[in-house]
Amino acid sequence: MFGITYFVVLKFKHIFVTMEKQVILNAQQIELTIKRLCHELIESHDDFSNSVIIGLQPRGIQVVARLKSELESILGHTILCGNLDITFFRDDFRRTEKQRIPSVTNLDFSIENKKVVLVDDVLYTGRTIRAGLDALLTFGRPSKVELLVLIDRRFSRDLPIQADYYGKTVDTLKMERVSVDWKDLEGIDQVLLYTKEGNE
Amino acid sequence: MNNLSVDHLTGIRDLTHEDIQLIFKMADSFKEVINRPIKKVPSLRDITIANLFFENSTRTRLSFELAEKRLSADVINFSASSSSVKKGETLIDTVNNILSMKVDMVVMRHPNPGAAHFLSQRISAKVINAGDGTHEHPTQALLDAYSIRESLGDVAGKKVVIVGDILHSRVALSNIYCLQKLGAEVMVCGPTTLIPKYIGDLGIRISHNLKEALNWCDVANMLRIQLERQEIKYFPSLREYSMLFGLNKQLLDSLDKRILIMHPGPINRGVEITSEVADSDQSIILNQVENGVAIRMAIIYLLASKIER
Known part of the structure; x- marks a missing residue:
């Protein structure tokens, strides 16, 4: 217990609150979820000949990488995928202390008249997705935009935005935190829920 | 940060x-x-x-x-x-x-x-x-250094010569500060009358021979002669200036390496730089x-x- 608490305090030392963590999805469950999401995508996008997948920076692109490799192994051909940074479209410019450093946007194909699947790891307030939609439309006019998220934090939206595909829905409080870890970045595939200690 | x-x-x-x-x-x-x-x-x-x-x-x-x-x-x-x-x-x-x-x-x-x-x-x-x-x-110096970084990968360790009217140039001073802060070596080159007396105190090299300077550098930033700021004559004629400090294709081809050519604009074609050089593939003037x-x-x-x- 001390070990876990110590690790969490280290990771979120800026919060200065001891938090408890709980695994929502483990590596095997993430793999199953990605597989299911891919089959749901194929149901509505057929062979992806007119569809593209775009991950929101910084954490959505990991989900895209998993979807891409799974979809390509099912369909047997490559799928157009890109990254989109939304920093300049956020609604909190000059409202946060810390300057946000943009990540790379990489869309080397046209989205005009394409069906776009926007992808992020966690859907929380919906503000990132709102900014993502604005950023996306500066590249053209897609025929349709859908949203896929790995985790949907239900009942915590600031804006009327819902996902079309989601891996898992969780009920969380504002003070809680969901973090998606990836093998390539954090060394392990898992989704964690951090709860304030003593919180029921 | x-x-x-x-x-x-x-x-x-x-x-x-x-x-x-x-x-x-x-x-x-x-x-x-x-x-x-x-x-x-x-x-x-x-x-x-x-x-x-x-x-x-x-x-x-x-x-x-x-x-x-x-x-x-x-x-x-x-x-x-x-x-x-x-x-x-x-x-x-x-x-x-x-x-x-x-x-x-x-x-x-x-x-x-x-x-x-x-x-x-x-x-x-x-x-x-x-x-x-x-x-x-400052913004000119930043875009110059940024253009060097874009073309050569990095500014640190690169040798940059600024050629021309250093005395009247705000571009030269800002460039010197910026390039030095990024770890580049800087040289200024021009007629003695257009090089400020104490500019060596900034820790830069000075040359009065263009060919020598070009052979030393990786990047040459050719400045415009600012006739509008010159109340007196600093050199006998524009023709003489361009013969001694103007960059032409012949001079560029005579170098044993390929250097980048920059210019902050507006260009006086035929004075500090010929059209052939300004429009050559070594020039990054429009990228700037x-x-x-x-x-x-x-x-x-x-x-x-x-x-x-």
Whole structure:
């Protein structure tokens, strides 16, 4: 217990609150979820000949990488995928202390008249997705935009935005935190829920 | 370090190495933005910027205005030739009148060295120096260094020669500060009359032989002879100047390496640089202009993030 608490305090030392963590999805469950999401995508996008997948920076692109490799192994051909940074479209410019450093946007194909699947790891307030939609439309006019998220934090939206595909829905409080870890970045595939200690 | 260490951009001298790297990182993103079908982001839609040009300018002014508009800021323009400055109004009065129209940021070009610094001490708006007399032209130096970084991968360790009218050039001074902060070696080259006496104290090399300088460098930044700032004759004739310090294709081909050619503009074709060289594939003059918009967007964005709500 001390070990876990110590690790969490280290990771979120800026919060200065001891938090408890709980695994929502483990590596095997993430793999199953990605597989299911891919089959749901194929149901509505057929062979992806007119569809593209775009991950929101910084954490959505990991989900895209998993979807891409799974979809390509099912369909047997490559799928157009890109990254989109939304920093300049956020609604909190000059409202946060810390300057946000943009990540790379990489869309080397046209989205005009394409069906776009926007992808992020966690859907929380919906503000990132709102900014993502604005950023996306500066590249053209897609025929349709859908949203896929790995985790949907239900009942915590600031804006009327819902996902079309989601891996898992969780009920969380504002003070809680969901973090998606990836093998390539954090060394392990898992989704964690951090709860304030003593919180029921 | 995610914020600039300064509240105004009056000169490169005040910036740290980290500031410059942060500006470059932001500029990378803005360069991608200005190549999109819709080249605009909404970040600064609640910001108003005044461009005050007390001296003529085409490139810098257009570049700033475009950068501001690409960031969705509201822009007002002012030029001294069509203003009350001609009627005897002081700089502070002019600027305060403009600021009372709720302006958040001022981009100023002025013939007096130190004008931007003077203004930044006296008004609440953020100030960006777009050239103050023969003192500094920070955004030009940043876009020059950024263009070198883009073409050669890095600025550190590169050898850059600045050729021409160093005495009257704000571009030269800002470039020297900027390149040195980024770890480049700098040389100035020109007739003795156009090299300031104590410029060696900045830790740079001096040469009066163009071929020698070009053989040393990786990048040559060819400056314009600023006849409008020269009250006396510093050299016998433009023809002689261009024979001794002008860069032509023959000279460029005689070098044993391939160097990059830069020019801050406006070019006097046939004086400091021939058309053949200016339009050659070694010239990155037009890249400089494109990068100018991205660099200015980065600076405006970073300073705007410090404006209190």
